[in-house]
Amino acid sequence: MTPLSQLLPGQYGKLASLNPERSVDQRLMALGLLPGMVLKLVRKAPLGDPLAIEFAGQVVSLRLTEAQNILIDVAADCPIQRPRPPA
Amino acid sequence: MSAAEPGRTVALVGNPNTGKSTLFNALTGLRQRVGNYPGVTVARKSGQCDCGDGTKVELVDLPGLYSLSASSPDEQVVIDALSGHLADDRRPDAVVVVIDATNLLRNLFLASQLSELDLPVVLVLNQADVAAEQGVKIDADLLSRRLGGVPVVLTSAWKGEGIAAVRRAIGEALRTRVRMPAVEWPPLVEEALADVAAGVAADIGRAPGRADVERLLFDSTTSVGQRLGWDAPRREAVIRAARDKVRRAGYNPLAAEPLIHYERLRRLLEGVVQGGGNRTGGSAAVDRVLLHRVFGPIVFAGIMLGMFAAVFWLAKFPMEWISGGVDWLKSVVAPTLAGLPMVQSLVTDGMIGGVGAFLAFLPQILILFLFVGILEDSGYMARAAFIMDRLFSWCGLNGKSFVPLLSGFACAIPGLLSTRTIEDPKARLATAFAVPFMSCSARFPVYALMCAAFIGPLYGPGWESVVMVGMHCVGLLFAVPTAFVLTRFVLKVKPQPFVLELPRYQMPKPRDVLWRMWQNAAEFVSRAGTVIFAITIIVWALSYFPRDPAVEQRIRAASPGAATEVVDAQVQSAYVEQSWMGRFGKAVQPIFDPCGFDWKITVGVLASFPAREVIVSTLGVTYSVGEGAEADSKHLQQVMRDAKWTEGPRIGTPIFSLAAILALMVFFALCSQCGPTVATLAQETGGWKWAAISFFYMTALAWLMAVAVYQGVSRLA
Numbered sequence: 001m002t003p004l005s006q007l008l009p010g011q012y013g014k015l016a017s018l019n020p021e022r023s024v025d026q027r028l029m030a031l032g033l034l035p036g037m038v039l040k041l042v043r044k045a046p047l048g049d050p051l052a053i054e055f056a057g058q059v060v061s062l063r064l065t066e067a068q069n070i071l072i073d074v075a076a077d078c079p080i081q082r083p084r085p086p087a
Numbered sequence: 088m089s090a091a092e093p094g095r096t097v098a099l100v101g102n103p104n105t106g107k108s109t110l111f112n113a114l115t116g117l118r119q120r121v122g123n124y125p126g127v128t129v130a131r132k133s134g135q136c137d138c139g140d141g142t143k144v145e146l147v148d149l150p151g152l153y154s155l156s157a158s159s160p161d162e163q164v165v166i167d168a169l170s171g172h173l174a175d176d177r178r179p180d181a182v183v184v185v186i187d188a189t190n191l192l193r194n195l196f197l198a199s200q201l202s203e204l205d206l207p208v209v210l211v212l213n214q215a216d217v218a219a220e221q222g223v224k225i226d227a228d229l230l231s232r233r234l235g236g237v238p239v240v241l242t243s244a245w246k247g248e249g250i251a252a253v254r255r256a257i258g259e260a261l262r263t264r265v266r267m268p269a270v271e272w273p274p275l276v277e278e279a280l281a282d283v284a285a286g287v288a289a290d291i292g293r294a295p296g297r298a299d300v301e302r303l304l305f306d307s308t309t310s311v312g313q314r315l316g317w318d319a320p321r322r323e324a325v326i327r328a329a330r331d332k333v334r335r336a337g338y339n340p341l342a343a344e345p346l347i348h349y350e351r352l353r354r355l356l357e358g359v360v361q362g363g364g365n366r367t368g369g370s371a372a373v374d375r376v377l378l379h380r381v382f383g384p385i386v387f388a389g390i391m392l393g394m395f396a397a398v399f400w401l402a403k404f405p406m407e408w409i410s411g412g413v414d415w416l417k418s419v420v421a422p423t424l425a426g427l428p429m430v431q432s433l434v435t436d437g438m439i440g441g442v443g444a445f446l447a448f449l450p451q452i453l454i455l456f457l458f459v460g461i462l463e464d465s466g467y468m469a470r471a472a473f474i475m476d477r478l479f480s481w482c483g484l485n486g487k488s489f490v491p492l493l494s495g496f497a498c499a500i501p502g503l504l505s506t507r508t509i510e511d512p513k514a515r516l517a518t519a520f521a522v523p524f525m526s527c528s529a530r531f532p533v534y535a536l537m538c539a540a541f542i543g544p545l546y547g548p549g550w551e552s553v554v555m556v557g558m559h560c561v562g563l564l565f566a567v568p569t570a571f572v573l574t575r576f577v578l579k580v581k582p583q584p585f586v587l588e589l590p591r592y593q594m595p596k597p598r599d600v601l602w603r604m605w606q607n608a609a610e611f612v613s614r615a616g617t618v619i620f621a622i623t624i625i626v627w628a629l630s631y632f633p634r635d636p637a638v639e640q641r642i643r644a645a646s647p648g649a650a651t652e653v654v655d656a657q658v659q660s661a662y663v664e665q666s667w668m669g670r671f672g673k674a675v676q677p678i679f680d681p682c683g684f685d686w687k688i689t690v691g692v693l694a695s696f697p698a699r700e701v702i703v704s705t706l707g708v709t710y711s712v713g714e715g716a717e718a719d720s721k722h723l724q725q726v727m728r729d730a731k732w733t734e735g736p737r738i739g740t741p742i743f744s745l746a747a748i749l750a751l752m753v754f755f756a757l758c759s760q761c762g763p764t765v766a767t768l769a770q771e772t773g774g775w776k777w778a779a780i781s782f783f784y785m786t787a788l789a790w791l792m793a794v795a796v797y798q799g800v801s802r803l804a
């Protein structure tokens with residue numbers, strides 16, 4: 001499992017877990033981001049933060065810090081396999 | 088409307104950016120603002136809608152929201168409207184849920200939540216044209232049958248397709264009062280909901296609505312408890328026990344609601360939607376360029392530069408036509424009133440001159456809103472917020488502050504209203520505090536006059552442009568540290584989420600963009616016709632009276648041989664000096680003396696507190712009152728260039744020195760001189776406290792900076 005914040009642009013996978021206590025995650029759940037859903041990191045903003053993620057046919061922005069606690073099972077057929085080593 | 092029909096209201100609800108306002112406009116014939124950005128509508132608006140058979144209902148357009156757990160003020164508006172718990176509100180008689188047909192699942196989550204409100208529902212699947220383009224096929228009849236006969240209508244509100252069917256469906260829903268079937272909660276969750284309901288009923292003595300109970304059980308923070316007056320410690324105990332039950336059902340209580348609803352919806356939509364593979368493909372390709380690491384910021388900077396360049400230089404030509412027209416009008420009107428010097432002065436100096444000076448800025452407003460409209464309707468605005476978020480987060484704001492601040496360059500009021508999409512109340516306050524610093528179009532007349540009269544002729548058009556651009560940055564320069572200090576040290580804003588949907592790109596719709604321009608222009612013109620007009624007349628009167636004939640006689644007697652023009656000018660300036668305004672200005676002038684303002688400028692500054700653009704007409708009046716038709720804008724510039732100090736230590740030197748001009752412009756860049764802005768700030772921040780703080784802070788800052796500039800530049804020069 002990889003934190004969403006460490007995915008590389010273009011990588012995708014299934015949502016493994018998020019933290020329903022946080023209001024951001026509650027918002028995302030209302031948008032349909034629920035465990036098992038396929039999620040893709042489309043890109044990072046030019047300054048590295050926020051992220052643009054795609055799920056259920058919509059593109060939504062999310063800040064890096066908020067993406068740290070969202071865990072992804074990176075798909076095996078992902079174009080880029082190596083998650084970035086944690087800084 | 089048949090006489091027996093009681094007034095009935097129908098609310099338009101749905102996710103942001105689904106086309107609620109577009110549908111509202113199609114149904115009512117009104118013109119609400121629309122745009123391709125989530126959060127265009129921030130307040131409720133109503134209009135009359137015909138149900139196709141002659142019966143009329145009141146249709147209410149509301150802001151968009153994703154879920155009933157409201158977090159921002161614009162979302163709260165919807166919750167309040169639906170539950171009707173505000174004093175002057177009734178619950179609507181039916182709800183039209185507007186759904187983006189290209190994303191049924193997500194949009195139906197809100198509809199599914201709304202089924203708990205126990206109101207007749209119509210589902211409108213809008214943007215059917217886009218869905219068809221994407222190859223999405225929707226079986227509306229099947230969906231309607233699965234939802235227990237709730238009318239489901241496919242529309243393309245923008246093209247006007249399916250509108251008649253929506254009218255009929257509203258009429259039908261009001262007649263049959265058909266409800267959407269409620270969710271079937273797992274037994275333990277159902278029990279937990281019943282426990283909470285029982286707890287509320289036991290403590291406050293009346294049964295709560297089902298929707299309120301769900302908010303209490305499922306939301307980690309909600310204001311429902313307070314609204315019901317349900318005592319906090321008791322509440323916590325009941326809710327904790329109920330949530331334990333939800334846990335025993337196998338759900339995290341805070342995730343239970345979306346999980347159960349989405350599970351239901353997935354089953355519901357089986358066989359309803361077919362096709363539609365790559366829904367974000369086209370926009371993704373555009374984003375590869377517009378959000379590219381290198382090209383993205385370049386394009387962004389290019390757009391901003393292009394926008395302001397167009398506002399400054401493109402607007403120049405129509406502006407000159409307008410001033411020309413105003414001068415021409417004066418020259419036509421003045422001779423017809425030659426017999427009545429007072430009326431002539433009132434009409435030419437006060438009315439035509441004052442309002443004309445103001446109207447000359449109409450082209451700039453139009454051009455600015457042309458750009459804003461195109462950026463918004465194309466879908467770029469959300470990307471701009473995305474690009475800017477990092478910079479804004481540095482001073483505690485977020486990307487959603489971008490739209491308010493950009494609008495602030497046109498006018499602070501729409502900017503302040505659009506802060507409603509920001510969830511965090513402190514971040515919202517900080518943004519609202521920064522908005523009036525943006526160089527709004529009302530400041531433009533001041534800069535334009537000073538640059539045209541002094542900077543241009545003395546230093547050349549190059550410097551004129553530099554000063555113009557520079558002045559537009561002054562506000563921004565002070566807004567950033569102000570926001571920084573405010574968010575970090577005063578309000579202590581916590582880092583907030585930035586969850587913004589990036590809508591798909593579309594061709595800007597000329598109709599919507601033009602309408603946007605027209606509405607803003609109309610508002611501007613009506614302001615010119617009312618507030619500005621009134622202030623101009625008052626200023627004129629205060630600087631025309633008292634008009635004691637003895638003053639004139641004394642001057643004429645003192646210099647019998649002099650040329651008539653010289654004597655006339657002496658008479659005019661003597662009159663202005665002893666007018667009410669002149670006396671008042673002279674009394675207050677010492678405060679502004681360190682900024683290098685003489686009493687005439689002081690009069691202008693004071694008269695501009697209700698509306699800053701008044702300065703131009705006030706200077707026109709105080710510097711050339713009584714000069715009738717000759718007092719065109721070129722003439723005013725000449726009079727100002729010739730003005731000299733007549734007393735004090737600076738006697739004989741020009742009043743409008745470089746130092747004084749810059750100080751005056753800086754003063755106007757920073758000062759809080761707009762009544763409507765202060766009032767809106769009070770309304771949006773829930774009281775006069777922050778409006779007062781903003782007013783005194785900006786005004787004090789303006790004075791200090793004007794003093795610093797005047798003293799600094801006059802030493803250097």
Ligand SMILES: Nc1nc2c(ncn2[C@@H]2O[C@H](COP(=O)(O)OP(=O)(O)OP(=O)(O)O)[C@@H](O)[C@H]2O)c(=O)[nH]1
Nearest residue numbers: 104105106107108109121122126127128151243244
């Ligand atoms: N192609 C197409 N576009 C539409 C249709 N209806 C609305 N739009 C566009 O969708 C965008 C959003 O429309 P609005 O009416 O402002 O949406 P809203 O639901 O009021 O949005 P908020 O007020 O932000 O919640 C605009 O750019 C509209 O032009 C439609 O039927 N077809």
Ligand SMILES: [Mg+2]
Nearest residue numbers: 107108127128
């Ligand atoms: Mg709207």
